[in-house]
Structure formats: structure tokens, C-alpha cells
Amino acid sequence: MDIRPLALDDDTEMRAAFEVNRSAELIGREEAPHWSFENFLGAMRSIDSGERMESYVGCVDGAVASFGVIYLFLLDNTDKGFVEVRVDPAHQGKGYGRQMLEHLMAIAEDDGRTQVLAETKVPIDQVETHPKSRFLKANGFTHANVELVRYLMLPVDDAEIQTWIDSAAEKHQDGYRIETFGDDIPAELIPSLCVLFGQLAVDAPTGEVDFEEEVMTPERFAERQEIIKSMGRTVLETLAIAPDGIVAAQSTLSIPLDDSGDVWQWGTFVHREHRGKRLGLATKAANLRALQTRFPDTKRIVTQNAETNAFMVSINELMGFELVEASAEFVRRSEPASGS
DSSP, X not given: OEEEEOOTTOHHHXXXXXXXXXXXXXXXXXXXXXXXXXXXHHHHHOOBTTEEEEEEEEEETTEEEEEEEEEEESSSOTTEEEEEEEEOGGGTTSSHHHHHHHHHHHHHHHTTOOEEEEEEEEOGGGTTTSHHHHHHHHTTOEEEEEEEEEEEESOOOHHHHHHHHHHHHTTOTTTOEEEEESSOOOGGGHHHHHHHHHHHHHHSOOTTOOOOOOOOOHHHXXXXXXXXXXXXXXXXXXXXXXXXXXXXXXXXXXXXXXXXXXXXXXXXXXXXXXXXXXXXXXXHHHHHHHHHHHOTTOOEEEEEEETTOHHHHHHHHHHTOEEEEEEEEEEEEOOOOTTO
């Protein structure tokens, strides 16, 4: 197999890589959500100043047989990287996945990364035994964390949403306001929203891997918004704003502007100093109402949380998210190079 950089400016090769990625991801989970080709193009061709992304294809007889991506964080967690490897179903079992993985691992090693992360979606009762998990373990990865994937089928009765909003409001009647924005978040809220995004990497349960706070600046946030647009998506961002004007909590929904009907819950998080006021439920319920009002044709919300994240798991269960599968997370560790 010949491994070379993905030709980002070649729509034909991009389509081939997308199809390999899609078909490999959906084996045994054909009803799972998956991003569109437009989403894929936007993500692969965008630049994020906070990470370096390198994408590769593995070709056999001139055809794309495997696809791989490595993400190297640049502003924080610079000891870590994240890899994805996909092999076309017709070419599986021939060692191509291992070849692509070792190609990516060599890049990580050359860059001084001592912890490389990977994840895979598997049935809940096969976190350790599924072939995808066994592949990672056979290549030096160890189990690090489990996140539980849930779906919420839409629509949800608005009266039920109101009960959640009312229940949450009883805990934060001391000056907090709940507001929902699209691409028009007021400039004065962005700095404290960035602080909140940075805390998420530290405070969310991550199992056997510890993270530093993510460096999220207003400039990088603006890049994020442009990446979302380039992917053919929009977002709904519901914020809990404290009496002093600081963003105390947020909940983000990512909505593809196609006809898939699927929506991704990107995060719901409450600032350390503002917990215990049910702001997570408040923002998540208000965002759901905004989604159903502005995008009434959406059919399903997809979310995932660490199985140990009791607070968010309880909110998801209250709102009717149904457990579907697991996201098994793995890490491969190495010793720092001598002299580093």
C-alpha cells in the first residue's frame, strides 16, 4: 500500500477518502449519524491555529483503500495527539490499517508526542472485545475511558420542555438570564465563553488521560465559527449569563444545513463557580426548544458523555436520551525522547 498526503484540492480523491471513512465507520451501525461530504470537505480544508491536522490516503492499485488523520495540538496539551484510521471494508484484514496507524504514530513520535489518543464506536457490551477495540490494543493502545452515546428522537413535546425549564429556574432565580444565539454571539460575551470552553478539557471526566486547559481565545473562537460555516453547518449556542455579565454555562447544538435530520450536541458545561444551580439543564432545555422552533424538520440529537459524568448523564436521562452505543477511548504512551 502506498501512503501519501490526501490531495485536499482534488475533489475526486476527497470523495474517495470520504467514502472509505463513511463505509468503515458504519459497519454494523448502519443507522448511525454520519457527516455529509460537504461537512467532510469543510473540516479537512479548514485551518485551526490551535492544532495541526495531517490527512493521508493509502492506495492499492491506484485506488484509495485506507484513510488516516492525525491531530497535533499546538497551544496546549502538546504532549498529545489524536489519530483516526479507516480501511475500506473490501480491503480489511490485509494489514492496511496497521500500516496507516504506524505511519501516523511515526509522525507523532517525530513531533515528540508521548500520548496518542484514539476512539471507536462499539456496542456497549463490547468495549474491550469488539474487533475495533482489539485492533487498537494489538497495536499498543490501552483502554482509557468510555463515553456513552445517546440519541434523542424529535420532536419533544414543548410542554415537557417547559417543565424542565421551570424546574431548573427554581435553582437560579438570583439574576441569571438564559439566552440563545446563532452566529451572532455578542462580542462582550465571547471572552468569558472562551474561558468556559478552556475549562471543559480539564473538568469533564476523561478517564486515564489528564488534560491541560484548552487555550481558546476570541481569535480562535472566530476561526471556529468560520470552520462551522465552511462545513455547511450552523450552531445554536444557549448561554446562562450571570448577574455580572460573565458566561456561567453553555450548551451547543451543531446543525448540518442539509436534509439528514441529525443534530450533534457538542457540549454542555457549567463554570466551576456557578454549579449547583441547574444551569446545565436550563441551557440544554432552552437550546432544544430553540432547535425545534428554528429547525422543525430535525429528527434526532446525538450526544455522548463519560459514563462517570453523573450530572450530565442524569440530565440526558431526564430529557429522554436513549442509550445506543459506547465510544471506547484508548491511549498509546511512549517515553519522551532522550534530551527532550
